[in-house]
Every structure is written in structure tokens, then in C-alpha cells.
Amino acid sequence: xxxxxxxxxxxxxxxxxxxxxxxxxxxxxxxxxxxxxxxxxxxxxxxxxxxxxxxxxxxxxxxxxxxxxxxxxxxxxxxxxxxxxxxxxxxxxxxxxxxxxxxxxxxxxxxxxxxxxxxxxxxxxxxxxxxxxxxxxxxxxxxxxxxxxxxxxxxxxxxxxxxxxxxxxxxxxxxxxxxxxxxxxxxx
Amino acid sequence: xxxxxxxxxxxxxxxxxxxxxxxxxxxxxxxxxxxxxxxxxxxxxxxxxxxxxxxxxxxxxxxxxxxxxxxxxxxxxxxxxxxxxxxxxxxxxxxxxxxxxxxxx
Numbered sequence: 001x002x003x004x005x006x007x008x009x010x011x012x013x014x015x016x017x018x019x020x021x022x023x024x025x026x027x028x029x030x031x032x033x034x035x036x037x038x039x040x041x042x043x044x045x046x047x048x049x050x051x052x053x054x055x056x057x058x059x060x061x062x063x064x065x066x067x068x069x070x071x072x073x074x075x076x077x078x079x080x081x082x083x084x085x086x087x088x089x090x091x092x093x094x095x096x097x098x099x100x101x102x103x104x105x106x107x108x109x110x111x112x113x114x115x116x117x118x119x120x121x122x123x124x125x126x127x128x129x130x131x132x133x134x135x136x137x138x139x140x141x142x143x144x145x146x147x148x149x150x151x152x153x154x155x156x157x158x159x160x161x162x163x164x165x166x167x168x169x170x171x172x173x174x175x176x177x178x179x180x181x182x183x184x185x186x187x188x
Numbered sequence: 189x190x191x192x193x194x195x196x197x198x199x200x201x202x203x204x205x206x207x208x209x210x211x212x213x214x215x216x217x218x219x220x221x222x223x224x225x226x227x228x229x230x231x232x233x234x235x236x237x238x239x240x241x242x243x244x245x246x247x248x249x250x251x252x253x254x255x256x257x258x259x260x261x262x263x264x265x266x267x268x269x270x271x272x273x274x275x276x277x278x279x280x281x282x283x284x285x286x287x288x289x290x291x292x293x
Contacts, residue, residue: 109290112276116268126253127275128290 007166009040009072009097010063019091020083035083038095041076048073059167066167106133153182161185189219192251193287198226200285204277206257209239215284216249219291224284239263247272255287 019034040062047058059069083090104113106125115122124131151164155175164170164184171181194211196202205211210232217224230245231238239259243266246254253273267274277287 110278112278114268114274116271116273126273127255127277127287129293 006096007064007068009043009095010061011039011043011097015039015042015046015092018093019089021089022083022087024087032086032088034089034091035079036094037076037079037090037092038072039092039097040072040095041079042092043097044069044073045076045080056167060165063166069167104133106130108132152185154185155180156183189253190249190251191217191219191253191255191291192246192249193217193284194254194256195226195284198228200224200288201283204255204257204282204284204287208254208256208259208263209242210234211242211256214242214246216246216251217288217291222292224288240266243267243270243272 043062044058047053047061048055053061055066055069055073059066062069062072064072080090082088104115104122104125105111106113106128108130109125109128111125111127113122113126122133125133152161153164153170153173154161155178157178157180158175160175160177160182162173162182170184173182174180175182193215194205194208195213195215196205196211198213202213205213211229212232214227214229215224216227227245227249229242231241234241240263243263247270251272253275254267255275255277257277259267259274259276264274
């Protein structure tokens with residue numbers, strides 16, 4: 001049986017460089033294999049150690065659960081430490097990521113748009129001036145992707161549902177009618 | 189405010205070009221003076237780097253929004269740093285006139 005597909009990790013921007021090289025007399029470029037750091041690992045280090053976020057807020061930005069984020073982060077640190085200790089090159093490549101910024105979909109003119117100025121809130125569609133638009137987050141521009149299957153937290157008794165948020169377990173939400181913890185829709 | 193629209197031809201009834209970097213023409217529409225101007229895309233047949241070169245071309249004209257069918261990977265981060273808004277139209281049968289009418293609404 002093949003393993004479950006990895007969830008798409010969200011990234012704000014690609015890294016500014018493709019990698020790093022050591023220097024000094026001991027260094028022989030041909031002998032050492034580069035350490036490959038995945039994009040998602042680079043992003044986890046950037047969010048935690050450069051932007052000083054905690055794992056909970058960082059995992060929400062990347063669209064993965066908190067334990068998954070901690071695993072990505074631990075792997076990143078292990079690889080960076082290997083490169084430092086063994087004097088190897090670092091190459092940043094690969095991984096399962098989506099580079100999208102925040103996207104909105106206008107329900108009236110069916111256009112997608114983003115918000116380049118994060119300080120300003122969007123009140124109406126820039127094209128048709130309609131106020132009927134919704135926030136769709138990342139990578140839904142590719143409509144055929146299996147990642148866009150909507151995940152819901154559903155009440156097992158009455159069927160009440162809300163949108164599932166990565167990093168927030170369904171059972172932490174309680175059905176307002178039946179007062180029971182919610183469950184994920186594909187587990188029911 | 190100036191808005192760039194990618195176009196298939198140089199008339200107002202031409203359709204929106206679904207590509208950004210290698211579109212045929214750019215229409216620069218000024219919402220204040222209600223005037224429009226057509227520019228031929230110099231990067232239409234570029235081997236590579238058409239996207240960033242086109243961004244440079246429209247950014248020099250001082251636009252703050254771009255309407256097109258699709259934006260490539262390299263362009264998104266560039267436009268983010270230039271604070272230019274991307275508007276992606278999934279309905280390519282719209283004409284330039286339709287878009288201008290919507291912007292004027």
C-alpha cells in the first residue's frame with residue numbers, strides 16, 4: 001500500500017539563494033556531497049528562528065498541523081547541523097510546497113485576485129466592485145488538485161459542519177446544538 | 189490609477205490574452221482620465237525570461253493592477269515585492285471592452 005500523499009505546504013516566498021558553500025583550505029568541493037534542504041524545511045527555520053514565531057502560529061502559516069511542523073523543523077535543524085559539522089554544501093530544493101500568497105475569489109465575476117498590500121483589508125472585488133467574494137487561501141487556482149477536497153469538522157449526531165483548520169484538531173470544536181466534539185468528515 | 193490588461197489584439201473588442209509574459213499586447217487603462225493605450229509586447233517571442241521582462245515593461249508604465257489569465261511562478265514573487273495586484277480571469281472570452289466596463293462600474 002502506498003503511503004498517504006503529503007499535504008501541500010504553503011510558502012510565502014522562495015528562498016533568496018539556491019544554497020550555501022563552505023570556504024577555507026580544508027574544503028574540497030568535489031569530495032563533499034551537498035546536504036539537500038527541502039523548501040518546506042527552509043521555510044520552517046525562517047518562520048521559527050528568523051521571524052521568531054512559535055510552532056503554533058508557524059504551522060498555521062504553512063497550512064500543516066503542529067506535529068507535522070515540528071517534524072519538518074527538526075529535520076531542517078538536523079540537516080543544517082550536519083552541513084556545519086561536516087563542512088558540506090547546503091542546497092535548497094524540492095519538497096511539496098505551494099508558493100501562493102493569499103488568494104480571493106469573486107463570486108460575481110469569477111475572477112481570482114490577491115492582496116499585495118497586506119496592511120490594507122480588501123473590501124470589494126477590484127474588477128467588478130462586488131462585495132460578494134471569499135478568501136480561498138492557497139493553491140486553489142489549480143482546481144483539479146486533490147488537495148482542494150474540502151475538509152470539514154462534522155457533528156456525528158446532527159451533521160452540523162464547519163471548515164477544518166490545519167493545526168486545530170476537530171475534537172476541540174463542540175457542536176453548538178448537541179454539545180458533542182466534532183469529527184473529520186472523511187472519518188465518519 | 190493605471191491598470192494593465194493583457195490582450196490578443198490591438199482593438200477594444202479583442203479578447204483577454206490568457207498568458208501574461210508572452211501576450212500579444214498590453215492595454216494600459218487609466219481610471220482617472222478614462223483613457224486607454226495599446227502597447228505591443230516586446231517579449232512576445234522571447235526564448236526565456238519573458239515573464240520578468242514583461243513585469244519590468246508594465247511596472248515602468250506605473251500600473252498598480254494587472255488583469256490576465258495566468259501568472260507564472262517567477263512573476264508572482266516579483267509582483268508581490270512591487271506591490272502590484274494580480275487579477276486572474278478564468279473566463280478568457282471576455283473582451284477588453286468588457287473589462288474596462290467592469291472597472292468603470
